[in-house]
Amino acid sequence: MSSPVPAPAAPRPVRVLLVEDDDLMRRSFTVALERYGYEMKAAADGLTGLELFRDGSFDLLVLDVMLPGLDGIGLCRRVRETSLVPVLMMSARGDGLDVVAGLEAGADDYVVKPVDTSVLVARIRSLLRRAAWSPAAVSTASPPSGGDVLVFGDLTVDTGGMEVFVAGNPVALTPTELKLLLEFAASPGIVLERHTLLRNVWEYGWDGDSRVVDLCVQRLRRKLGRDRIETVRGFGYKLRR
Known part of the structure; x- marks a missing residue:
């Protein structure tokens, strides 16, 4: 009698770290993204967010620019010292200074608050599609041979x-x-x-x-x-x- 074939493991949910100091916005985004199937961790300030990032394994970061302690720009720079994880910045300023600073710090994309949940999810999905076929980092020690x-x-x-x-x-x-x-x-x-x-x-x-x-x-x-x-x-x- 043949052994039963084990069922395939369920795919791991996408893990997202949200760092947002506004309590209402942080809770509403967390609940909304969980409804889309994302596994959420949230922090109210940059230093706590950095600690969560270092202690966990995340597929994507959503960072507000204006944060107490360590702002989102500084947090993005600290993340980029060790990781190529996709980063989406949220900015409440319309003059573009935060946008430029965030992208220069290594963010992949940004949205301007107030942001509709559907727009936020669309930008997250776009970032995750890029990350799905791309290696997290290039670590090969010598040039490749063969292939394209x-x-x-x-x-x-x-x-x-x-x-x-x-x-x-x-x-x-x-x-x-x-x-x-x-x-x-x-x-x-x-x-x-x-x-x-x-x-x-x-x-x-x-x-x-x-x-x-x-x-x-x-x-x-x-x-x-x-x-x-x-x-x-x-x-x-x-x-x-």
């Missing part, structure tokens, strides 16, 4: 292994940075407009804020070399052949 390997000078992009090397050294990219680089690598020398990149990388179905593109390109330049991606004023960006 694209070479641009001393820049090597392994599209099969999702690995990136500069002068033979592995480069750690966030899922958003990697997907943006793959867009450029698929069309070297071709100018890609910002709205095209917003649609293909960030999955905006409408005209989003092009600053997310500009700031992510700046982060790529810091990691890959400042002359690697060229600005074509009035149009967009292109990867040098």
Whole structure:
């Protein structure tokens, strides 16, 4: 008599860390996201959020900018010291200063409060889709062999292994940075407009804020070399052949 086949394990729920100091907003977002099936942890200040992050394993972080103790910008920087986990920033300011600071600190995307739950969930799902096919970090010690390997000078992009090397050294990219680089690598020398990149990388179905593109390109330049991606004023960006 054959042994019964064990049932497949249920998929682990996506774990989200929410750091928001407004009690009502924190509770409402937590309840709403739990209804969408996310496993939630929440903190009311940046230092507690950092402690929870270090003690747990999360698939995505949602950080308010204005936090007591350690603000969301500082928290994002501390997270980026050790992790490439997707980060979504929430800002209540309309002047854009928080947006730029958050993206420069390493955030992948942002929403402006007050934010509808459906919009928040849409941005979370977009970030998780990027992370689903992208490695958490590039750790290979030597350049890849075989597969779809694209070479641009001393820049090597392994599209099969999702690995990136500069002068033979592995480069750690966030899922958003990697997907943006793959867009450029698929069309070297071709100018890609910002709205095209917003649609293909960030999955905006409408005209989003092009600053997310500009700031992510700046982060790529810091990691890959400042002359690697060229600005074509009035149009967009292109990867040098």
